[in-house]
Amino acid sequence: MTALPPGDPQLVSMIVSHLKTQGLFDQFRRDCLADVDTKPAYLNLKQRVDNFVSNHLSNHTWSPHLNKNQLRNNIRQLVLQSGMLEQGVDRIVAQVVDPKINHIFRPQVERVVREFLSPGSCSEEPPAPLPSTETKPDSSVTEQGT
Template sequence: MAGLAPGDPQLVSMIVNHLKTQGLFDQFRRDCLADVDTKPAYLNLKQRVDNFVSNHLSNHTWSPHLNKNQLRNNIRQLVLQSGMLEQGVDRIVAQVVDPKVNHIFRPQVERVVREFLSPGSSSEEVPAPLPPAETKPDSNIPEQGL
């Protein structure tokens, strides 16, 4: 690890794996999911999807021969193609995750990274803060269904 430069993909991977083993991502996910269903963006998206599905189903007549799996998959594809999920999820992230990033998540991540990089150092030392993180989605974190 000593020979790896900051930003080296191998070092980044090691740090991300360490954060995962410490349970930080799971904790962040739980913290965010606990708040999601109270936010206007979630409630709005839920209402929009419910209305979309209801309107689509109103055009179908139920019969014992109706292929429910095919209908369900068709609705899922239509919802995905509509773009409402992408836009809605972006708003949910803005309302749920963004407010927590700098004052809750970042200090915890910085602490765990410091401990990982300097396992024997005193935790009372406060190094200079890391530069602001870019807001790119982490492709290594699986998406959770709504």
């Protein structure tokens, strides 16, 4: 595996498959979806789409013969053509995903990639040693002869 050069499409594909089997993508998706509905960008987009649909429906008179599927597809196409979804999703990503990339997602991905590229050789990194506040054993005994 490590014989492939960095960036090789086969290596990238193998790493992505490994990340998926580890469940990282699903975990990231759950983490982001848990936050999405509380963010202003999502609430704003939802309001804009609701208003757009309401305005469009106000121009139609309901009747038992109304083709609801055709109307639904027409509204879907109009929403897609308006560009509001693309802009709204970009804002949602900026508010939900971007803050998590460097502090949450990247360290987990880097750990799994290291383990994938060198199985068994990279155990969990030990925590950095804390500065000691304890006194060292009396070293005067060993230093007396010098």
